[in-house]
Amino acid sequence: MNRKTLVLPVVMGMLAPVLAGCGGSDAAEGAAPIVVGTTDQFSAVPEAPAPFDPAQSYDAASWNILRNTFQTLMRLPRSGGDPVPEAATRCGFSDRRNEQYRCTLRSGLKFANGHALTSEDVKFSVDRILNIKYENGPIGLLSNIDEVETPSAREVVFHLKSPDATFPHKLATPAASIMDSEVYDEGALRKGYDVDGSGPYRLKTRIGDGRVLSAVFTRNPHYKGGLKIKNNKIEMRFLSDSGAMESALKKGEIDMMTRTMSPDQVRRFDLSTDEEIELVEMPGQEIRYLAFNTDDKVVGRKAVRQAMAQLIDRQALVRDVYARTAKPLYSIVPTSVGSHVNSFYNKYGEPDANAARAILRRAGISTPVKLTLSYTTDHYGSATAKEFKTLQSQLNRGGLFDVSIQGVPWTKFRAGQAKRSYGVYGMGWFPDFPDADNFTDPFFGKDNFLHSPYRNSTIQSRLIPRTRQEAERTAAADNFKKIQDIVAEDVPVLPLWQGQQYVAARGDVTGLEWALNSASVLQLWELDRSVPG
Template identity: 35%
Template sequence: MALLLVSGCRSVPDEGGGGAPIVIGTANVLTHLDPAGAYDSGSWALYSNVYQSLLTFEPGAPAPRPDAAEKCGFTDSGLLTYRCLLRDGLEFSNGKRVTGTAVKHSFDRILRINDPLGPGPLLANLESVEAHGSVVTFHLKTADATWPSKIATGAGSIVDPSVYPSDELRTVREVTGSGPYVISSRSEDRIDLEPNPRYQGAVPGGGGAPIRIRYYQEAQEVEAAWRAGTVDVAYRGLPSATLAKLDENSPDLRLSIGQSTEAHYLAVNLRRKGNPLADVAARRAVAALVDRGHLAGTVYGRTVTPLYSLIPQGITGHSTAFFDAYPEADPRYARRLLASAGIPTPARFTLGHQSGTAALEAKELERQLEALGVFEVTLVEEPDWPTYQKRYARGEFDAFLTGWSPDFPDPETFTQPLVGPDNVLNNGFSSPEISTAIRKTQQQTDRALTMDQFRVIQRAVATSVPLVPLWQKKDYVVTRPDVGGGQYLADGTGICRLWELSRL
């Protein structure tokens, strides 16, 4: 498979003009061009290039730095008021000025529209925004030391009020932003990007080389495109079996491998009527049956790492709470848990999943969960990612498989969005203990002092089991030998730095 992967002719652009773009092939789905309508890694990878936020992250940095802002900071010791001063002379790609009013509009509309697939949960602590000239002031409901990191994400994308409605998503197939790139053309499965000549911000020299992003439905399609020589970069798309056989020393490619903090979970829907997993004993039984090592080996060929807690390895505060509570797959213990709760076996539930490798993962989980007749699992496949998101948000599955990419490099990004009030999973879970611990972590500016509370959260999650952590990714970026900068496409900060790609 590896030999097939490195074969193929040099990539050439489909269209002429402006030099050959660097072509990226990915199965990372783009769900919406409007920042108020998407909260997923595929969409945010584009947002960090075509939109601009007040703050951004440098590679590997734990704290954000100014981008559209000249400076930002809390104005009070209570961490309730955060103020930013915009850079002078910022313009959107249509030539209109980026103003404080535009920033206020961008945040207000996310909360007003409150799209079920949008980033509203990340901004749930925002009470109001004020704009006076180039000064923007955020008033928070409760203390939040992570607010600077939150507005450095795709949720902080600044849009032009004249073309982005205040109460509905923009439906035209265009982007009007102030980021380092502009979209020069697009089709259903392709987006062409060119450097934005109006850009001013944290990226030195503005945008980089012209970029073409090709979106594929399946990993096998990305692999076929690489073999055919029609892409220069394979990013988040190659099949696990292929990745496992790649040779880092091959002269025919450049391979960047890093320990990603993208985590994958089996989430439980507590809202669904008749779901046996609404009983905590049944959820604990699920946790006691999962064999992560076998899952990582048989389905993913060791290209992922077993995960035993809510917060993945590489993020400060990571623990092994699920290993401590459920040290090995134990069907007999799972049966005893159900018996003690008076739940007859097999307990029947549906498990939602996507197609491709996710279907293989679901099949393996089905096998594990049905050991000794503890459960009877009905698999429900939904290949389309946006539809899948909507289905689990509506509560159509008893349980479902989902992944989570960090919004910023802090454990907060795995707590409030996933197990806090109004979490993005829409699974009906709430816990006063966890909510209190989350608030305590948000009040601490010295993040090293939050570790005890994050461990409290992880132990509580392992006890109440609103989700079961399964594995975390390793980041693989494969480029042609003459393309550099692939290592910057995923560095744990949530920023996809297309401007770092270059011809060598």
């Protein structure tokens, strides 16, 4: 087994690879497509009818599709740091308050279908997401936009409701995907799996049993942007579980496997002597946490949430469930992002049943506290069920809690979570961009994606706006610390762990060290095959 562990420096809060990609074929004509395996699943259901529509899509799995087929005005550079122009030639704030942002498009842009791409398509795309207001979509990333102007076919001006130094990062996310105004309906989701973008690839899907079985990405001949595409074709296959994915890799049916690899697989690949398969480990910013419906009759009481924070043993969780392929997390902001503070550890310290008992006693809460932990069975990997059994055991030990657990398929789980059907439930977060703002506003801002009833006026009205006024992000650290400390006190969410990223691939695949960005989104254009000999 060849293993690469990438040690990455922090650049503006983002982890940036220091190894260079080393492709050899440079997208040679006639080369066999690189086949990427994943356990992600896509189906068009009434609760989520448009998996690949930017107005609906807001998870790492669907963003893997959008990132490779749509363009955005800005993108994150290969080596991390501040966003750089993509569909634009230049962008920047045109005022001192960070409230007006102006971009100039590249000349001659076209969608993959040959239609011209102009500033009107940019305006259409933003207005469309804001008008559709899909409840589980990425609208929160764009909700600070007050108006979009198009002075010319190549100029776009965004007027913001309030200052936001992170706005360039938001324009680099698939939430700001540029859609073809001749194809997409301005007032309705595009149901099904068709995509019309101007990104590096065109998309063709194969459907069976009511879901996407595979997706073929073919180089878009009309693409104009800053990416260097190293292959002509990529195929993604959506396999039933991590075991099927590993079997396909060993048989040579796929060339690379990615999310979601189980901890046992990572350990097995790491110890293997098979020289034909390479394991690459990269730092990540994925986090897992428990979220609470603070209006619930049980966990709506702050003392119950605080007692849970006092009992849960993160060290044991990552050791026993994730074989140390994850790290304990004591804040909603991961350790690899600037302005992180270990607020939960500072407040609760090591797990302590006596301290938890005292919290409940002071609040007049009788024990055992009965509650249900809910989790999704098919979205975050095969270890999730074991994780929640471990949490159940930790909370029930000592008699303070009487916890049951329930698993729900993702499509039903996400819809139920949005309707506040669960008192406490497990969620994951893959950042939209590498800034502490993306671990605070989406959770505690006005349009939070959890649809949480939790409101803290200090966070929402004072601290978040202050952090966004700071173009120099280190100057926002004190206000971010205050937010994290308030969250540790109120416990509207309970952070559990922060993950690493892994891919395994056959030895002739190159570019693996660049295959995932810090948000765990696939960058298919980086993959290539080495030249024999």
